[in-house]
Amino acid sequence: MSRVKRGLAASKRRKKVLKAAKGYRWRRKNTFRAAKEALFKAGMYAFRDRKAKKRTFRQLWILKINNALKAFDWKYSAFIKTLADKKIKLDRKILSQLAETQPEVFTRLIENIKR
Numbered sequence: 307m308s309r310v311k312r313g314l315a316a317s318k319r320r321k322k323v324l325k326a327a328k329g330y331r332w333r334r335k336n337t338f339r340a341a342k343e344a345l346f347k348a349g350m351y352a353f354r355d356r357k358a359k360k361r362t363f364r365q366l367w368i369l370k371i372n373n374a375l376k377a378f379d380w381k382y383s384a385f386i387k388t389l390a391d392k393k394i395k396l397d398r399k400i401l402s403q404l405a406e407t408q409p410e411v412f413t414r415l416i417e418n419i420k421r
Contacts, residue, residue, distance in 0.1 A: 367402035374405030378416055388419055 320338045327334055327341035334344040372382040389396065396404075404412040 364398060367398040370402035370405055371398060374409070374412055375416075380416070385416075385419075392419060394419070 323338060323341050323345060324336065326345055329335070330341065330344055333340045335341065368382060371385070375382060375385055401412075404415065
């Protein structure tokens with residue numbers, strides 16, 4: 307029976323893991339076992355933080371809208387309620403961009419809502 311040499315598959319697998327761990331610090335960049343564990347944890351953090359990113363950006367948009375509404379003596383919650391009552395479907399991202407980059411448009415929007 308012929309001899310089976312399996313070194314190629316294993317070295318390919320190790321090389322793939324070490325390439326993915328490139329840029330890591332200390333032992334994690336050049337030791338297969340440490341690199342494998344580091345990549346596993348990095349994947350978990352990436353998954354968790356993709357969810358957290360959505361929460362963080364929503365909070366940021368709300369802060370920007372609330373800050374822009376202070377000039378009109380209006381609270382964020384009352385503003386959102388009024389938008390919903392008037393069936394104006396603008397999401398928080400768009401509203402915050404309007405408040406930040408185009409304040410005159412945001413002002414006109416508020417004046418139209420108050421009427």
